[in-house]
Every structure is written in structure tokens, then in C-alpha cells.
Amino acid sequence: MKQRGFSRRSFLQLTAGALGASLLAACGSSEASQPTQTGSGGGGAQPTTASGSPAPAVITGVTLRVVGTGVTLLEPIREQAEKDLGIKLEYDVNDGPAAQQKAATQPQSWDLYDQWFNSVKIVWGSGNAAPIDINRIQEWDKISPMPKEGKLTPEAKEGDGDAPYRILYVQPDNTLGSIPTEQISMLPLTFNVDSFGYRSDLVDEEDVDSWAILFNPKYKGKIGLYSDPSTGLMDLALGAQAAGLATFQNIGNMTREEIDTIMEILIEQKRAGQFRAFWNSFDESVNLMASGEVVVESMWSPAVTALQVRDVPVVYASPKEGYRGWYGGMMLNKNASDKVLDACYEYLNWWLNGWAGAVVARQGYYFCIPENVKRHLSQADWDYWYDGKPAAEDLLDPFGSVVAKAGSVRDGGDLVTRVSNIAVWNSVMDEHQYLVTKWNEFLAS
Structure with a gap:
């Protein structure tokens, strides 16, 4: 496969444009064996903690500042990590655009950035992130091939756009690409x-x-859409292509001409009344569907399960064209040093032990080392979330509420089936600034 590189210089203009667009969007908004200890600690056997992670090196008293979103910055995770590692964690919880904006423009405010791979280009391009040394990541070799090579299985689709492996490895010239090195961006x-x-x-x-x-x-007048310009457009582009209204060479990185084409279609459809509402938040998407105001809607998986628990007959579709995929992770601040840097690596390695991955699994998210998660989940949870089997009992989310009723089955099947059919990954396109300008015109039409 041809190497694709992303340099800091080539993304200076993209960074500025995308940050401005993110701010506009924000203003417009109304988830084995025991790990062994490495890194900053000494050698020898280590006692394990309640979560199953090794006891940390001597980093007691260090405060880590993590900026990100509520997808993974959850209180149960913060509390357990503090207990296991002996550090203090300050979670700065934002929506996606605001978290990205802080990471790219306020490097003095964070040590770790916990977000999604489609923001890597922006944050790496800002010059605020440092490479992560995989020699300090104790279970790097156990991470599944999906983020490293693009597929979970040889038969799976890679998907267009910012698949993690395309921007994972830091190259000798400090660009990001798919050729493996010992340094990674996230x-x-x-x-x-x-x-x-x-x-x-x-x-x-x-x-x-x-x-x-x-x-x-x-279903005219009964369609709900996500207002975010990047992911919202990808859903609509997948729909337009499937309906024979347009074709795209790469839905994850459209040309200006392709953006113009899809926007003309969308404005025409909007004016004709095809789309009922554009949601900005999780709760809005749930309420639109629960009320019957919309009957088809771009949605996140936890929103669907929230409705199903309330006995609203909502199903999460398995489109034949493929899903829109996303991958999350953490980036390291270039200013982290000494004990703070050691604590960052301890926290990253703590995450890989699987305890935190089991917490997010109970919200419907998968984890990069499934076998590590399995030892922290009940058999009923594992069977439902990962193996696609009927729930053997009522299953609870991380906060104790029923998230799946006994007998229910996860829409789309097991892990391998679902993630083998990805059409496109959440992405920041080369023409992102232009895209946002046209998207705002569409919303205003």
C-alpha cells in the first residue's frame, strides 16, 4: 500500500481552519494474563491492585490533567485509577470540538489528550503532542491488528478516511503514516x-x-441527522451514494468538487422537507426518536440501547454498504517530563490492563485488547457485548442502570461481524475548512 504521510507543516492551514470550524460547531450546538510492570519502576514481581493492574512505580503525589470527552472520562475510571496508581487525576470533560480546541491551542492546560483518531491530524499539526514510545507500553504487542494494520481479520474492509493505522506511526521526518516505527501519535x-x-x-x-x-x-419529514459537519456529512454521503445520487472516490476525504455536489443535493432535499431535525446532543437524539418526531436517525450506539431499555422499538441498522467507524485513544503532551511523564505512561499502561475497557464495554464500546477486558466482565456481559449472544440477565451500565434487558441481542451481531464492515472512518478531510463553510450554508438553507 502506498505510504501516506502527514506533516506538521502541511497541516498548519488545516489546523487553523478546523479549529475555527470546531468552535463554530460548538457554538452552534443549542471499552489474559496479568500485565507486568515496566517503564519508570524497578524490576521484579509486583503486587497487583484491585483492578488487576500492577502496583505503580513511585509516582505518588503527581497530578495528571486529562482533557477529553465524557465517552471515556468517567468517574468510576478516575476513582479506580487514582486508587491503583496513587496519583491524582483531573478530568477536563468537554464536547468533542471543545476538547480538540483545548488540546491544539492550550498545551499548558493538559498532560494527556483523550479523544478520537480523527482529531490526531489537528493536535499533531499544532505541535503540542509528543510521540509515545511503544517500548514503554507494556502490552503493545497484545493490541489487536485493527488500529495497527487496518483490519481485525484479513477479510475485513479497511474503510475510507482516517483509519487509525494511516496516522498512527511517527515517521523519521516527524510525519504520520502507516509504516511501523517505535513511536506513535496516539x-x-x-x-x-x-x-x-x-x-x-x-x-x-x-x-x-x-x-x-x-x-x-x-420517510420525508421524519429523518433526523447529526449536526456535526464531519460525521454528519459522511452519513449523508453514504446515503446519497447508496441511493445513486452521487459517487465519491473517497468519502473520508472528499474533493471540493465532491463537496459541492453533495451540498447541492442536500440543500435541495432539505428545502423539499426530507429532513426533520438536526441533533446536537445525545439527549436530543434520544428524545427525537422516542417522541416519534423522527423515525430514522443517525445515532450513537448508547442512544439506541437507552431507547430499547425504555421499550421504544428502535433497532440499530446494519447497512450493507458498511458502518462509519471510530477509534479513540490518548496523546501525550510534548511538555510532560520527569515524574509527570512517568505518570502518563503508568496511566496509559493501567488503561491497557482492561479494567477501564470493561467499564466502557458496558456502554457498548470495544477495547483494543479484548482478552484483557474479558477478565473484568461477567460472562453475561461478555456474551452480549462482544459475542452478540442474547443477554442472560438484565445488564447494567457503569452507573448501575439497566442497559440491556434479559433476552435482548445486540444489533449487528458479534465484534468481528460488526467491525469487519466499515465503509468509512470518522475523519478530518484535507478540505475540512471548506466543508464546514458549505455545511453551515446547508444548515441555513
Whole structure:
């Protein structure tokens, strides 16, 4: 495969444009064996903690500042990590655009950046991140091939756009690419696939196997969409291509001409009343579907499960064209040094032991080392979330609420089935600034 490199210099303009766009978007918004200790500590056997991670090196008293989103910056994780590592964690929880903006423009405010791979270009381009040395990542070799090579299995689709492996490795010239080195831009941790949800009591089964449903006139005025310009557009582009309205060489990195084409289609469809609402938050997406105001909607997996627990007949689609994938992880601040740097690596390695991955698994997210998660999950949880089997009992989320009822089955099947069919990854396109300008025109039309 041809090497694709991303340099800091080549992303200076992209960084500025994307940050401005992110701010606009924000303002517009109304988830084995015991690990062995390495890194800053001494050698020899180490006692393990309640979560199963090794006792840390001497980093007591260090405060780590982690900026990110509520997807992974969860109180149960913070509390357990502090208990296991003897450090203090300050979680700065934001929405995605705000977290990215802080990472790229306020390097003095964070030590670790916990977000998604589609923001790597922006943060790396800002010059605020340092490479992560995989020699200090104690279970690097156990991380699945998906973020390293692009596929979980040889038969799987790679997907267009910012697949993690394409921007994972720091090259000798400080660009990012897919050729393996001993330095990485972001430590891959959690991932999932997204699609659209639909009301099974109000939508015909024959229409739900394709993204084309977003343009089906049968559901005119009943379509809900995500307002984010990047992911929202990808869902619509998948729909337009499936419906035969447009074609794209790479949905994850459209040209200006392709952006113009899809925007003309979208403005025409919007003016004709095809789309009912654009949601900005998790709660908005849930309420739109629960009320019946929309019957087909771009959604996140936890929103679907939240509705199913309330007995709202919502199904998460498995479109034949493929899902939209995302991968999360952490980046290291270039200013981290001495004990703070050691503590950063201890925290990264603590995450890999699987305890935190089991917490996010109970929200529907997968983890980069599945076998490590398995030892922290009940058999019922593992069977449901990873193996796609019926829930043997009512399953709880990290906060004690029922998230899956006994007998229910996860839409889309098991891990391998779901992540082998990714059409495109969440991405920051080369023409991101232009895209956001056109997207705002579409929203205002």
C-alpha cells in the first residue's frame, strides 16, 4: 500500500481552519494474563491492585490533567485509577470540538489528550503532542491488528478516511503514516461502529438495510441527522451514494468538487422537507426518536440501547454498504517530563490492563485488547457485548442502570461481524475548512 504521510507543516492551514470550524460547531450546538510492570519502576514481581493492574512505580503525589470527552472520562475510571496508581487525576470533560480546541491551542492546560483518531491530524499539526514510545507500553504487542494494520481479520474492509493505522506511526521526518516505527501519535484504546437507528414499528423492514433510507421519500419529514459537519456529512454521503445520487472516490476525504455536489443535493432535499431535525446532543437524539418526531436517525450506539431499555422499538441498522467507524485513544503532551511523564505512561499502561475497557464495554464500546477486558466482565456481559449472544440477565451500565434487558441481542451481531464492515472512518478531510463553510450554508438553507 502506498505510504501516506502527514506533516506538521502541511497541516498548519488545516489546523487553523478546523479549529475555527470546531468552535463554530460548538457554538452552534443549542471499552489474559496479568500485565507486568515496566517503564519508570524497578524490576521484579509486583503486587497487583484491585483492578488487576500492577502496583505503580513511585509516582505518588503527581497530578495528571486529562482533557477529553465524557465517552471515556468517567468517574468510576478516575476513582479506580487514582486508587491503583496513587496519583491524582483531573478530568477536563468537554464536547468533542471543545476538547480538540483545548488540546491544539492550550498545551499548558493538559498532560494527556483523550479523544478520537480523527482529531490526531489537528493536535499533531499544532505541535503540542509528543510521540509515545511503544517500548514503554507494556502490552503493545497484545493490541489487536485493527488500529495497527487496518483490519481485525484479513477479510475485513479497511474503510475510507482516517483509519487509525494511516496516522498512527511517527515517521523519521516527524510525519504520520502507516509504516511501523517505535513511536506513535496516539495510543489506541476504544472503538465502535455507528450507523442509523429506526423505529421498527414505523419503518418497513425492506428499507432498513441501506444508508439510502436517508433519502427515501417514504420517510420525508421524519429523518433526523447529526449536526456535526464531519460525521454528519459522511452519513449523508453514504446515503446519497447508496441511493445513486452521487459517487465519491473517497468519502473520508472528499474533493471540493465532491463537496459541492453533495451540498447541492442536500440543500435541495432539505428545502423539499426530507429532513426533520438536526441533533446536537445525545439527549436530543434520544428524545427525537422516542417522541416519534423522527423515525430514522443517525445515532450513537448508547442512544439506541437507552431507547430499547425504555421499550421504544428502535433497532440499530446494519447497512450493507458498511458502518462509519471510530477509534479513540490518548496523546501525550510534548511538555510532560520527569515524574509527570512517568505518570502518563503508568496511566496509559493501567488503561491497557482492561479494567477501564470493561467499564466502557458496558456502554457498548470495544477495547483494543479484548482478552484483557474479558477478565473484568461477567460472562453475561461478555456474551452480549462482544459475542452478540442474547443477554442472560438484565445488564447494567457503569452507573448501575439497566442497559440491556434479559433476552435482548445486540444489533449487528458479534465484534468481528460488526467491525469487519466499515465503509468509512470518522475523519478530518484535507478540505475540512471548506466543508464546514458549505455545511453551515446547508444548515441555513
